[in-house]
Amino acid sequence: MSSDTVKLGDYLFTRLLQLGVTDMFGVPGDYNLRLLDYVVPAGLHWVGNCNELNAAYAADGYARIKGLSALVTTFGVGELSAANGIAGANAERAPVVHIVGTPPRQLQSTRALMHHTFADGEYRRFSAMAVHITAAQINLTDTTTAPERIDWIIQQALIHQRPVYLEIPDDLPDLFVSSANLKTPIRVPLVPSPPHEPKVISRILDRLYSAQRPFILVDGESRSLGILDELDALIQKTSWPTWTTVFGKGLVNESLPNVYGLYAASFGDKPAQEYFESADLILTFGPHYSDTNSYFWTTVPKDAVAITFRDDTIQIESDTYRDISAGSILAQVLQSLDTTRITKATGPSKVEVTTNDIKDTDIIAQNNFYRLVNPIFRENDIVLAETGTASYGGRFFKLPPNVRFFSAVTWLSIGYMLPATLGAALAKRDQNKATGSSSQTVLVIGDGSLQMTAQELSVMIKENLNILIIIINNEGYTIERVIHGRKQPYNDVPFWRHTQALSYFGANEDQIASSVFTARTCGELQEVLNNERVHSGTGLRLVEVAMEREDVQGPLLYLLNKQIAEEQAAASN
């Protein structure tokens, strides 16, 4: 064997490590065990998840922080359990390499009636399913083409910023492949400068110079566009009023004086809405126009005032320019921009958030909880607010600099946020190693969501991650109650003793004694939040707060009131 070869398993994980993937998610299964032999020797950390859906969710969270992630599952049973998590990564643009260990080639080509199949000799069903939820798919078949095809599939994840699907038959990981490519890192190809580039730049500059009421709106696909540094420069250079969507939250520095936080149209501040409606230029970056991320499309600017930077186009008014790089254009605009020629837009007044009206004896409620929690966030933290009431409240947090934020965007799969917390915290831990900084990851989650994926708490404990989880116990799926069936038992969930989670899931006695808290009143919550173990502790800590079953705000309150009005109308007929 010549020296320029390497075993396939080693090749794959080395490639991922080169791109910053230092942690590998997944679950062992008999068709992936030989592949797993290469994870740790290649220099990666193996994170064994409790099940594959949790692994996919965790990989998604990790990818959103580090720019790429991977999980390993086994053929059929494993990969299908992960499907919902992979689809979510596709919907919200997390580049996840889903590696599936499949039966050895010999068994597949002879159509053997193996377990983890329908015992009918058909091996291509599950890959056919993956086509619908991933950006690209590869089934490795031989050692000659394997390196190039591995490189290609990883590159597709980076280009499309979506999950990809890679099948590796169980007899391949131990075989030798060429290591030649390893010397050249995998990169995203540059978009060639198109002939219309100068025109696009000059049109954008003209609009920047002529704008009198400019509005910067940062949406979540700015992350996958890779333009966060450029956006930061634009926001600071122009000092123009800036908002984000839910998906964009945490991608800009909210401590800057011209950054307002979330733009929520009629569900947010009135002055912001008036400013939006009267804006003559709305610069929109990485738009993601689902009903939930756009308050039923009320945050989408009109074409006449919009310049919109997407991954495949830049749109100026009603003209769409293709084959053009948002990052490159934005960089060139910033370089050319003469700030003496742009307006000093002051924007609307900021609404100050205080906690002065909250009394210690108040019960904890949606309208006080988030304001009380907000001060514990520190620079460099990660904050996650699970789909449900937590998301509708958490999106109004004021975040310190460099705090990343996860919330309900489009996929809205409840259960996602707890494993995503695990993934994000692991990504952050690795980043912190390089920077020497410390931080914690804070999850706010309802009791209904928690039950979906609770077992992953044990992996957080095993990994000894600095995670604070605040459980909103409102006895069921409150978000579903307010949408429909507010008194229906189908929106209830089983009763759990949440404060016993750390003990059940294997924390040591010291940690249990110092890491579990409850609160029913605002005074109790304040005391818990003042505890050093809560705001600056290590390991997994858990706070359970009680809220009312129908306590909601924002669009959820609108839905609840609509439902109550319908009930009253029905009752009076």
Added chain:
Amino acid sequence: MSSDTVKLGDYLFTRLLQLGVTDMFGVPGDYNLRLLDYVVPAGLHWVGNCNELNAAYAADGYARIKGLSALVTTFGVGELSAANGIAGANAERAPVVHIVGTPPRQLQSTRALMHHTFADGEYRRFSAMAVHITAAQINLTDTTTAPERIDWIIQQALIHQRPVYLEIPDDLPDLFVSSANLKTPIRVPLVPSPPHEPKVISRILDRLYSAQRPFILVDGESRSLGILDELDALIQKTSWPTWTTVFGKGLVNESLPNVYGLYAASFGDKPAQEYFESADLILTFGPHYSDTNSYFWTTVPKDAVAITFRDDTIQIESDTYRDISAGSILAQVLQSLDTTRITKATGPSKVEVTTNDIKDTDIIAQNNFYRLVNPIFRENDIVLAETGTASYGGRFFKLPPNVRFFSAVTWLSIGYMLPATLGAALAKRDQNKATGSSSQTVLVIGDGSLQMTAQELSVMIKENLNILIIIINNEGYTIERVIHGRKQPYNDVPFWRHTQALSYFGANEDQIASSVFTARTCGELQEVLNNERVHSGTGLRLVEVAMEREDVQGPLLYLLNKQIAEEQAAASN
């Protein structure tokens, strides 16, 4: 509105109830809430599961006992989480109606960028995925055709004995549809008698009369063939030596003197294997030839001696007869059979199982555990042995009459068995209501599998089902260890305190105090098993037993020894 109409939601659940589906599994989501309004009013019990995979597993378990089941999930996020469970039902033939609540028709037809989609207006991706794992699919589009299409899809589940997929847009459940069909129950159409029927019957009778060393082998698809009563008659009428496969176990009365239990070729009793090899007639019913169910196809009879009853064919030697009903042929054969003309086959001697060699001070091990547990099973119980060591041991249990058994067959998705236990126990509870009998459901499960779907314990508690769970704590995925990587950390799982499960998952104080047991030695285990709360108690009870990390038997021991030999060979090179 005329009196011969009914709301669509009511129609659907009434149809399911007519077929014995009294319990509905699933998870609420905003596209299925209006449909869920009809579950309880139609007379069904709503079982809210902790997540959709667990719901699918539970529905599978229920269908195997009652012959049909259903679950309700929501578009995208819910249905994809259930995919692995649905695929398992397809692989092992459980007729499950997977009902998916989808966005209202108006949103779909306008390609609105809704949540639970990829925000690109495409609504047909997930149904395209379902095609690969279900026998039939329907998307309801209007009230005119809805009743007929609902009937059709349910009928397909019954005909194919596999899962089916039914999409119901959220604006349809409240609309009126014709109730005319409700008067006529949904039935499986009869297979018309083909011209070759008399020939098939006479060939079978000839072979029965000429056989000198007959062997009856009942495999698991006998359940979906609906021939269990006929098989019981055949086994009693002939008194011929009878075995089952793993999949077939629990489908025949193992207390009959001519029933031997599991046929495991070289992994079972030597005399049975010799008898199989020398048999001149092997009657095989409902064969299911995966590697795992057939000990790598060593239990498959040779064509020359075989008569095989499948759902679509009857095979006699190398002749295949199609368009023929196994049940009808078997009934006619039984009617014609002159038992004075068949051989009195005695079969090999039975190997007696005793516990005499087990000492109280012995540690609990695979080679003593199952023999100690076996006596607690009673007529009418359900016994489940999860994939892993539990399956390899549990399949040799000697079952009392009318005890159904679940184990690893083909899909082998670890995590399945715990929610399947919930489903099976619910099905049994409903059956017991009719018969007045009592029974319990006993699950033997490893700690690795348990972690996959543990939250469903809380639903068992909420439903107050009579379930005994014995957790084999061998510190990880022992079955994976013996396949490959026996010392690899990727086969470890996080440490949990299993004895706290009842408390964490919401059992009341009395139940907790009387329902949690542990054992490390055989003496301790015997004492636990003698406890009335364990062998005849009510509610959920839990026994944790400790076993060694590499304690295995049967084919698993073969794999372990092979791995050790390879390690030694590698070390000595």
